[in-house]
Amino acid sequence: MTPMTTPVAVIVDAVGYAQAVEDAVKASAAYYSGGTSALDDDAYDRLVRGIAAWEAGHPEQVLPDSPTGKVAGGAVTGDVPHTVAMLSLDNVFSPEEFTAWTASLARRVDRDVERFSVEPKLDGLAVAARYSRGRLTRLITRGDGTAGEDVSHAIGTIEGLPAQLAVPVTAEVRGEVLMTTAQFEHANDVRTAQGGQPFANPRNAAAGTLRARDRAHTVPMTFFGYGLLPLADTGTALAARLRESAHSDLMDQAAGLGVNTTATTAVPGITARTVEEVLARVQEIAALRPELPFGIDGIVVKADLAADQRAAGCGSRAPRWAIAYKLPAVEKITRLLQVEWNVGRTGVIAPRAVLEPVEIEGSTITYATLHNPADITRRDLRLGDHVMVHRAGDVIPRVEAPVAHLRTGDEQPIVFPDTCPRCGSGIDTGEQRWRCENGRDCHLVASLSYAVGRDQLDIEGLGHTRVVQLVEAGLVADLADLFALTRDQLLGLDRMGETSTDNLLAALAAARNQPLSRVLCALGVRGTGRSMSRRIARHFATMDHLRAADAEAIQQVEGIGTEKAPSIVAELAELAPLIDKLAAAGVNMTEPGATPPTTTDTAADGGTVAAQRPAGPLAGMSVVVTGTMTGPLEKLSRNQMNELVERAGGRSSSSVSKKTTLVVAGEGAGSKRVKAETLGVRLATPDEFAALVADHLD
Incomplete structure (x- = not known):
């Protein structure tokens, strides 16, 4: 977990304090009423903590509108009273602050x-x-904590909130309404199709x-x-329980x-008995x-x-028996300064956002992906926009x-290129991802540098500089030309002596024997990568x-x-001359x-059956x-480990899910090991895995 320092905005005088309170109140009102705010979560937290720090030193100057004494969203009014105050949570940002909170809690409950x-x-x-007798009758927002807004019109549109409970009880369920990543993308598709601005x-x-509404x-x-x-009309026995x-x-109830509830997720709620157990969770x-x-x-x-909980009690804005341990923000608001158009090794023309520098999770972000031109249009992005970066x-x-x-009217449209920004050729705009009409030939150096890399053909001695030299000398016009290089041609290049020439020729000879999966990966078929290339090669066995x-x-x-399938067929057809060469x-x-x-065999009845793969x-x-491999696997790269998995009949994956069968956890294994333990996925050490696949180790 990235360490998080306590974020505090510095307030130097009463005027700055009053302005900070005004800014916080406006931001909170915008955030809770319409989901919009000029401040991202991290900036708001810094502001409120700065306000609290000022108030601690100047208690006689605390303003009545200060957010430190109000429930989150307190600027939002509502007309439906809550049966029990719907409070916010106070925050901590570090293990030290959390430990101090547990000590104060122990003092309150006297143990x-x-x-x-x-x-x-x-x-x-x-x-x-x-719920009244099991039927959902009313849905209310938090509001100012004492009363909220009636949003019962949304009943029936919220997954996980049943219109009818499994048991006909009268009770109130409190919780959080959110959008999953998939729901968010769908919401923006619908919203922009209706002519609206996408949600941030x-x-x-x-x-x-x-x-x-409506x-x-x-x-x-x-x-x-x-x-x-x-609720008031909940049965006595149930209410007591x-x-x-x-x-x-x-x-559980x-x-x-x-x-x-979160019990259905990869991060279910748990109980812990010590501070150490809580911090580990x-x-x-x-x-x-x-x-x-x-x-x-x-x-x-x-x-x-x-x-x-009863012994600890509650304050005016938050219970004293609960706390929110805040994590570093993963989203910040910054400005889009420029869009760069870069050409990849297969000729794909990719837009990249140039941002006003912003720090997220300890890293300074100055560039971010924009996916493709269609995505820019769909999101209605403009130069100078304040944008949400994730x-x-x-x-x-x-x-x-x-x-x-936050638009001022000075924002400018993003201009799309009419020709390839690298070579000036036409652009194929037939798909969402635009591509130079010259394809791989547009960026030959990038295409070759990728093909000879460690995880592809692994040709040692062919770094980026040497590839540039070969291309500029006119010795190489495609991948196959590398295998036609002669000793005399190489010796004629600058800084190529006899030893380096012989080493390169030996590396080229070794590359001829690489498996089909690596050859496929080196070709750079769009829509495939190392893992998919291995799967395709294992399935078809030969290029023919x-x-x-x-x-x-x-x-x-699989996958x-x-x-994707028609695209792969078309790519292979386009690459046919190079494959033949x-x-x-x-x-x-x-x-x-x-x-x-x-491949088929003859069945006992004279018919045919597909041959069984070993x-x-x-x-x-x-x-x-995941993690660092040791023992017999110590010298294997991650790609070589994945190749080993598939030689032994398995399917390599980069992420842990309920479908994962085995996680090989080496030294320093982090989140993937944690997730495997959470999901109950089988774990193996490098030595245990090496023994399991011993017959397939080279």
């Missing part, structure tokens, strides 16, 4: 708290759902959608319950009623955060037992959407069988669907140990490799 509940803090909108992020989308279209949202309490139940028991959830299909901005820790874990930062309400396959046959390879140069076109799918020890298994 150490013996059990905590630990759950992800979902990044959505808090609501109260009232899923949280804004959920807030805006939940409040929208809209011609609806988009789904998701509910996660985090509370269960009685709900008031006395531990929080973890209440969540809610799930039993059919309400969605915080690290686990933080490590899994980038892979979750919904946003979280922290971890909620509560005294689990009802007696401890980065989680090690993923490439991406621009989500413009923050349209692959080239003879139509789109339907290629769809038999290739109806859109490589084969003529003696480059291997078969995959060792693989059996073509069309089953390895990993047959039918999905395997993820």
Whole structure:
């Protein structure tokens, strides 16, 4: 988990304090009423903590509108009173602050708290759902904590919030309404198709959608319950049970009623008995955060037992028995300064955003992906826009959407190129990803540098500088020309002595024997990479069988669907002259140990049956490799480990899910090991895995 320093805005005088309070109130009102704000979450947190720091030193100057004494969203009014105040949570940002909070909690209850509940803090909108005899009758926002807005019109559009409970009880379910990543993308597709501005992020989308009335279209949202309490007309026995139940028991009861809770996710709520156990769970959830299909901005820790909660009591804005351990922000608002158009090795023309530098999770972000021209148009991005930038874990930062309400009118349209920005040729705009009409020839150096790389043909001695030299000398016009190089040609180049020449020729000779999977990867077929190239090679066994396959046959390879298959067929047809030239140069076109799918044997009754492929020890298994390998596997790169997995009959994967069969966890294994343990996936050490696949080690 990335360490998080306590963020505080510096306020130097009473004038600055008053301005900070005004800014915070405006930002909160915009955030909770329409899902829009001039401040991102991190900036708002810094501002509020700065306000609190000033007030601690100047208690006589505290303004009545200060956000430190109000429930989150307190600027938003509502006309439906809450039966029990719907409070916010105070925040901590470090293990030290959390430990100090637990000490203060122990003082309040006059003993150490013996059990905590630990759950992800979902990044959505808090609501109260009232059920009468099992039927959902009313849905209310948090509002100012004492009264909220009636949003019952949204009933029936929220997944995980049943219209009818499994048991006909009268009770109130509290929880968070949010949009998953998939729901957010769908919402923006619908919104832009209707001529509206795209939402900046899923949280804004959920807030805006939940409040929208009389809209011609609806988009789904998701509910996660985090509370269960009685209403005035709840039966006496049930009301007593709900008031006395531990929080973890209440969540089990809610799930039993059919309400969605985090128990169904990769980060279910747990109970912990010590500070150390809580902090370990915080690290686990933080490590899994980038892979979750919904946003979280922290971890909620509560005294689990009802007696401890009563003893601790509540303040005017937050319970004293619960705290939010905030995680570093993964989304920030910054400005889009420029768009660069870069040409990749296959001729794809990719736009890249140049940003006003912004820090996210400890890294300064100045560039972010814009996907493709169609995405720019769909999101209505303009130069000078304030944009929401998202980065989680090690993923490439991406621009989500413009923050349209911050526009000044000075923003300018993004100009798309008419010709290839690299070579000036025409552009094929037939697909969402535009491509230079010269294809791979447009950026020959990049294409060759990729093909000879370690995970492709692995030709040592052919670095970027040497490739440039060969191209500029006119010795190489495509990949196959590398295998036609002579000793005299190489010796004629600058800085190529006899030793380096002989070493390069030896590396080229070795590259001729690389398996088909690496040859396919070196060719750079669009829509495939190292993993997919291995799968295709294992399935078809030879280049001839692959080239003879139509789109339907290629769809038999796992992970290739109806859109990708025709593209692969077309790419192979386009590459046919180069493939023929490589084969003529003696480059291997078969995959060792693989059996073509069309091979048949004679059955006992005279018919034919497909030949059975040899089953390895990993047959039918999905395997993820993570961490540093040791022992017999120490010298294998990650790509070589994945090749080993597939030689042994398994399928290599880069992410852990419920479908994963085995995780090989080496030294320093992090979030993937945690997720495997959470999901109950089998773990193996490098030595155990080496023994399992011993017959397939080179």
